[in-house]
Amino acid sequence: MEPGDAARPGSGRATGAPPPRLLLLPLLLGWGLRVAAAASASSSGAAAEDSSAMEELATEKEAEESHRQDSVSLLTFILLLTLTILTIWLFKHRRVRFLHETGLAMIYGLIVGVILRYGTPATSGRDKSLSCTQEDRAFSTLLVNVSGKFFEYTLKGEISPGKINSVEQNDMLRKVTFDPEVFFNILLPPIIFHAGYSLKKRHFFRNLGSILAYAFLGTAVSCFIIGNLMYGVVKLMKIMGQLSDKFYYTDCLFFGAIISATDPVTVLAIFNELHADVDLYALLFGESVLNDAVAIVLSSSIVAYQPAGLNTHAFDAAAFFKSVGIFLGIFSGSFTMGAVTGVVTALVTKFTKLHCFPLLETALFFLMSWSTFLLAEACGFTGVVAVLFCGITQAHYTYNNLSVESRSRTKQLFEVLHFLAENFIFSYMGLALFTFQKHVFSPIFIIGAFVAIFLGRAAHIYPLSFFLNLGRRHKIGWNFQHMMMFSGLRGAMAFALAIRDTASYARQMMFTTTLLIVFFTVWIIGGGTTPMLSWLNIRVGVEEPSEEDQNEHHWQYFRVGVDPDQDPPPNNDSFQVLQGDGPDSARGNRTKQESAWIFRLWYSFDHNYLKPILTHSGPPLTTTLPAWCGLLARCLTSPQVYDNQEPLREEDSDFILTEGDLTLTYGDSTVTANGSSSSHTASTSLEGSRRTKSSSEEVLERDLGMGDQKVSSRGTRLVFPLEDNA
Amino acid sequence: MEPGDAARPGSGRATGAPPPRLLLLPLLLGWGLRVAAAASASSSGAAAEDSSAMEELATEKEAEESHRQDSVSLLTFILLLTLTILTIWLFKHRRVRFLHETGLAMIYGLIVGVILRYGTPATSGRDKSLSCTQEDRAFSTLLVNVSGKFFEYTLKGEISPGKINSVEQNDMLRKVTFDPEVFFNILLPPIIFHAGYSLKKRHFFRNLGSILAYAFLGTAVSCFIIGNLMYGVVKLMKIMGQLSDKFYYTDCLFFGAIISATDPVTVLAIFNELHADVDLYALLFGESVLNDAVAIVLSSSIVAYQPAGLNTHAFDAAAFFKSVGIFLGIFSGSFTMGAVTGVVTALVTKFTKLHCFPLLETALFFLMSWSTFLLAEACGFTGVVAVLFCGITQAHYTYNNLSVESRSRTKQLFEVLHFLAENFIFSYMGLALFTFQKHVFSPIFIIGAFVAIFLGRAAHIYPLSFFLNLGRRHKIGWNFQHMMMFSGLRGAMAFALAIRDTASYARQMMFTTTLLIVFFTVWIIGGGTTPMLSWLNIRVGVEEPSEEDQNEHHWQYFRVGVDPDQDPPPNNDSFQVLQGDGPDSARGNRTKQESAWIFRLWYSFDHNYLKPILTHSGPPLTTTLPAWCGLLARCLTSPQVYDNQEPLREEDSDFILTEGDLTLTYGDSTVTANGSSSSHTASTSLEGSRRTKSSSEEVLERDLGMGDQKVSSRGTRLVFPLEDNA
Numbered sequence A, B: 001m002e003p004g005d006a007a008r009p010g011s012g013r014a015t016g017a018p019p020p021r022l023l024l025l026p027l028l029l030g031w032g033l034r035v036a037a038a039a040s041a042s043s044s045g046a047a048a049e050d051s052s053a054m055e056e057l058a059t060e061k062e063a064e065e066s067h068r069q070d071s072v073s074l075l076t077f078i079l080l081l082t083l084t085i086l087t088i089w090l091f092k093h094r095r096v097r098f099l100h101e102t103g104l105a106m107i108y109g110l111i112v113g114v115i116l117r118y119g120t121p122a123t124s125g126r127d128k129s130l131s132c133t134q135e136d137r138a139f140s141t142l143l144v145n146v147s148g149k150f151f152e153y154t155l156k157g158e159i160s161p162g163k164i165n166s167v168e169q170n171d172m173l174r175k176v177t178f179d180p181e182v183f184f185n186i187l188l189p190p191i192i193f194h195a196g197y198s199l200k201k202r203h204f205f206r207n208l209g210s211i212l213a214y215a216f217l218g219t220a221v222s223c224f225i226i227g228n229l230m231y232g233v234v235k236l237m238k239i240m241g242q243l244s245d246k247f248y249y250t251d252c253l254f255f256g257a258i259i260s261a262t263d264p265v266t267v268l269a270i271f272n273e274l275h276a277d278v279d280l281y282a283l284l285f286g287e288s289v290l291n292d293a294v295a296i297v298l299s300s301s302i303v304a305y306q307p308a309g310l311n312t313h314a315f316d317a318a319a320f321f322k323s324v325g326i327f328l329g330i331f332s333g334s335f336t337m338g339a340v341t342g343v344v345t346a347l348v349t350k351f352t353k354l355h356c357f358p359l360l361e362t363a364l365f366f367l368m369s370w371s372t373f374l375l376a377e378a379c380g381f382t383g384v385v386a387v388l389f390c391g392i393t394q395a396h397y398t399y400n401n402l403s404v405e406s407r408s409r410t411k412q413l414f415e416v417l418h419f420l421a422e423n424f425i426f427s428y429m430g431l432a433l434f435t436f437q438k439h440v441f442s443p444i445f446i447i448g449a450f451v452a453i454f455l456g457r458a459a460h461i462y463p464l465s466f467f468l469n470l471g472r473r474h475k476i477g478w479n480f481q482h483m484m485m486f487s488g489l490r491g492a493m494a495f496a497l498a499i500r501d502t503a504s505y506a507r508q509m510m511f512t513t514t515l516l517i518v519f520f521t522v523w524i525i526g527g528g529t530t531p532m533l534s535w536l537n538i539r540v541g542v543e544e545p546s547e548e549d550q551n552e553h554h555w556q557y558f559r560v561g562v563d564p565d566q567d568p569p570p571n572n573d574s575f576q577v578l579q580g581d582g583p584d585s586a587r588g589n590r591t592k593q594e595s596a597w598i599f600r601l602w603y604s605f606d607h608n609y610l611k612p613i614l615t616h617s618g619p620p621l622t623t624t625l626p627a628w629c630g631l632l633a634r635c636l637t638s639p640q641v642y643d644n645q646e647p648l649r650e651e652d653s654d655f656i657l658t659e660g661d662l663t664l665t666y667g668d669s670t671v672t673a674n675g676s677s678s679s680h681t682a683s684t685s686l687e688g689s690r691r692t693k694s695s696s697e698e699v700l701e702r703d704l705g706m707g708d709q710k711v712s713s714r715g716t717r718l719v720f721p722l723e724d725n726a
Helices: A024-028 A050-093 A101-119 A171-175 A181-197 A202-206 A208-240 A249-259 A265-274 A278-308 A317-351 A358-378 A383-401 A404-435 A443-471 A478-486 A492-499 A505-535 A552-560 A583-588 A597-614 A627-636 A639-643 A658-665 A668-682 A686-703 B024-028 B050-093 B101-119 B171-175 B181-197 B202-206 B208-240 B249-259 B265-274 B278-308 B317-351 B358-378 B383-401 B404-435 B443-471 B478-486 B492-499 B505-535 B552-560 B583-587 B597-614 B627-636 B639-643 B658-665 B668-682 B686-703
Strands: A129-134 A141-146 A149-159 B129-134 B141-146 B149-159
Touching: A050 A101, A050 A404, A050 B358, A101 A265, A101 A404, A101 A505, A181 A278, A181 A358, A181 A383, A181 A404, A181 A492, A202 A208, A202 A278, A208 A249, A208 A278, A208 A443, A249 A278, A249 A443, A249 A492, A249 A505, A265 A278, A265 A505, A278 A317, A278 A383, A278 A478, A278 A492, A317 A358, A317 A383, A317 A597, A358 A383, A358 A404, A358 B050, A358 B404, A383 A597, A404 A492, A404 A505, A404 B358, A404 B404, A443 A478, A443 A505, A478 A505, A492 A505, B050 B101, B050 B404, B101 B265, B101 B404, B101 B505, B181 B278, B181 B358, B181 B383, B181 B404, B181 B492, B202 B208, B202 B278, B208 B249, B208 B278, B208 B443, B249 B278, B249 B443, B249 B492, B249 B505, B265 B278, B265 B505, B278 B317, B278 B383, B278 B478, B278 B492, B317 B358, B317 B383, B317 B597, B358 B383, B358 B404, B383 B597, B404 B492, B404 B505, B443 B478, B443 B505, B478 B505, B492 B505
Parallel strands: A129 B141, A141 B129
Antiparallel strands: A141 A149, A149 B149, B141 B149
């Protein structure tokens, strides 16, 4: 054992003879074993000794064998996904709704996991290991001298000493085990970006306040409540002698944080299919997207709280504020990173004519979105969170600058990536229940956790809804609250957070529990969504038609709600506004949820300055900026704004104030706006045209400038005659 | 040093404390350094000793720092690609054609390489290494005991002992250096698959014989000639004392193999833009796609030849035949894998109604195509080659079964992947010229290589063309031969093959030379394409319009060549058939290149059996199969075939025999085929309609059944009234 001072060569390339074709795709997925092609047969120019040649051959054979196994393991997953796709097609074809593709992926994963666990022989580790002792600290690189040849090793991680001999050496199980960071750095980003990119929904922005409240306050409350309840459970376990290792208070809080990330993918899929209420959809989707970000940052902050003292029970004010500071720092930093990259992309796509070349445009879009992740990670923020906000920014600004082809290309690209990544994670979850070798099943903890997440969700949905309803014009009805309560599924994010660190006993127990919670919620709640929807009397068939299969006429029709017969029978429990049958009764709901001054400020800033700067739409800056910025304004305003007589692309009308704002600041375009919308509608029905006009006028009257004057909210959810193409 | 018998724990997951966010994206790209988050702060449950906590903190910091650097390096590449995209947009916008995006990517890569090389300080390796000696052979896993804690290390590769101390430790340079297998396993597959998937061109199949000849014979000849010439150069260098290490004959042959992979991406891009002659395009593109596959397998076979004897000069018949056997085995195996996966995908997409859900369909398509690669690698064949044939099969069969949306989705998905991967490789090449630290610049070898590749290409293009012209109805004119000679660019494949193994002196010299050859050919030949085209009088503006920007009328127009005025002035050097102004003179060219019996057999087999089995088109199997297979035929034939009155989807008419065949076997649909085509054309001009009809009749007469009867070739390249949508 000689801690040598040999320097490591500059590049690690002195490897790889052609015959052992090394598979880097497993590596791309963080495959457990990363045996590099060890010796190169034709290397070093020296005449090969027989013995060393034999040795090399053996190493090569081993590498090739390992490579083959890697391929087989990846093939297993591909097979799983293929099976899932085919079965889900069958289900969709037969309109079976009780099982979502993610649930199915888990089932297939479980089956394969059982087969791998009990069907394959427990080999005794063909790859022999050796251990060398060393007094110093661990280095990231190791140079080993084997009979005169130097081999380079890289650090993979620490191994808890107790486990070294106790674990079965099953090659296949090891092969199908991923590096946990894969989930965070490869599989989650496309999922999260897609969520952000598809958030460009009018209903999301209309409910922004409530969504933020649920996501931030709700997650914090839920985390705290679950953490404390679980601490009680842990205490109980300690008393009962069921706990074999340490379990700190911060561990409980950490569990609260990771399990607070909801992922109602199953519920939302059914909502989509049944065209359930769009506002409820927006609330659920928005909450789940944002609370993922909150949960990530929260869990990092809780971990950061830990090292302050060994007695982790005691409340340490300094550590607490440090944690809060870290939370705010990471969150705002990631947010900024995401927003900045999005804005840069918007500027680039605005000021170049890249839209003539959709391929270049799409590639640029992809690269810029990816760079957000890297940028955030490079700066020490959280890439996944940055990617989320980047997605939102891209959807809000860049999307408007893209060519029609690039719009569908980028959407489809990320849709496919999202689909594959999501199903991959869920099938891996199924697999992990049997192949993960450090499960700690603790019935008390598991039951406690189920109770805790139920109480935690109840304790934030109902009180928060109550407070929000005080300020909301559209009340969140009881049935909506129950549905939100019911939709507290856990999914990919909770799993990825839990698997990230399974070194300690406490973390292993959390991981096992999280896995079971995900299984239970996805299967049971997913299957129960349709009955629950009808039991709660939530209106379905609202027909939020997708752009593809609906022509413009239909679109107008449903959007504007021209024909009252088409509306489902009003439902007393959902948004009150639907009941408002006249200006007077509506005026009673004197609320200002969406028109709260802070949001109003942002809306008008966005519409008057950001949109014109970053996209080809909105009022020209020359009219919104003060006169002394004339030159700058002229440079930044795209000629299209002056040229085109359609004042606003539809994509821009997703804010409730847009049209009204326009009136205030850029007088003559309002006429055009109304003109164009009514001309559109005229082609469908005259009555529609009239209704459209009147509703835009209402908005105009209600939302703009005249903040105090509360007006009719009748028909508000049908405000915009034109729908965004997103 | 104690070679312990400690077993390796089943999963390598006991790692990763949340704070050091490990970036696996660099890992996905095979980043040099793969330091895992070493110690987890909250692990093991044991009370942390102060010293070990400090140590862990240091390791964490280091890991975080390394992670940050990884992000920065990847960001560098993304910046490079973004810059390339923006600049290439500018070039396209201004119609600058002398520099292709790949050339530009290389230039930017070069610039960044220079900056990294000379602009960053040569740090002395912050990651300290230690060496421990060991008598036994190298293991793939190492367990290191550091003050009671166990750390796991994985083998990265051998390091040639001379290099250990001699290399500068520049972190940044090391960071931007990839694992060479990345190119083969991550970047090449999408490029090659895309090439195969976009091969669905009528002109490719019409020139299949010549393309195969160029690709197989041509590459073999080129490899042999270059190998021998280079052996002469090496001998010369030895005499002049310029060679400091061994350089065997097989090394020379290996160089011949890797440098024979042409990649005329620049030329083809200009052809596309200028709408140069489609047959020349097909010849060049087809040759370059297939010779990549040949070059890969050839180089593997040559490596397999090596171990037979230490005296690698002597001809060893056994080893030679072994090599030939390996070549045939790998090639046919990979071909089979690719074709089988393609066929399975076609069957699945045919017999399920997956096309109702384009997302599922696209995901399935992607997974199946990826599984080809893995399957081939798992069976010991070459994944890249398998992917190529899978792409061709998918385009030929599966594509017809896909929904319209999935068609564009899959094409666009692979187009983006291809674009990113290709430009990434080229910018990496630029970077590698300065950052790769083991360059061996040998002027004599480089000059010799340039001469050799010139002679090697000349020695296969001209003689092969001569022999092919003996059998071709459409002669390959002198100007086409010169253009093919000129278009012998080297690109991504040669680079990927060269960088795969740079362990020995000979290989390093080859790598450097390959890099320079790629630079030279891409810049000089790429820039000279447009002048060369006009100098060689090759017709441009042939208008092979893309589906997007051409309406049906235009299409018919150019396709069928209705209006002779639109044809560029005939050119004596190009295909003779263009000159054939009457049935009599054309009859003189009694050739049977495209109608050679083997191809004819395949065409009719494909049309009568494969297409009906694998797609929804073609004649019903009930008519083509013998009566006793009636039941099977009914099961396999899709109802659409009987139902739809449009007899053939356009995608299926890419074989020269299609329509004629149809007549023979499925009588009444011919009328429809002609009817539909003439009705199409009727909308453009009456004369066109007549011409179309007569030309289809000619084909019918010429190609079908009556193999011996040679007929007019007038207008043959304008045979099909309908063009494939691919």
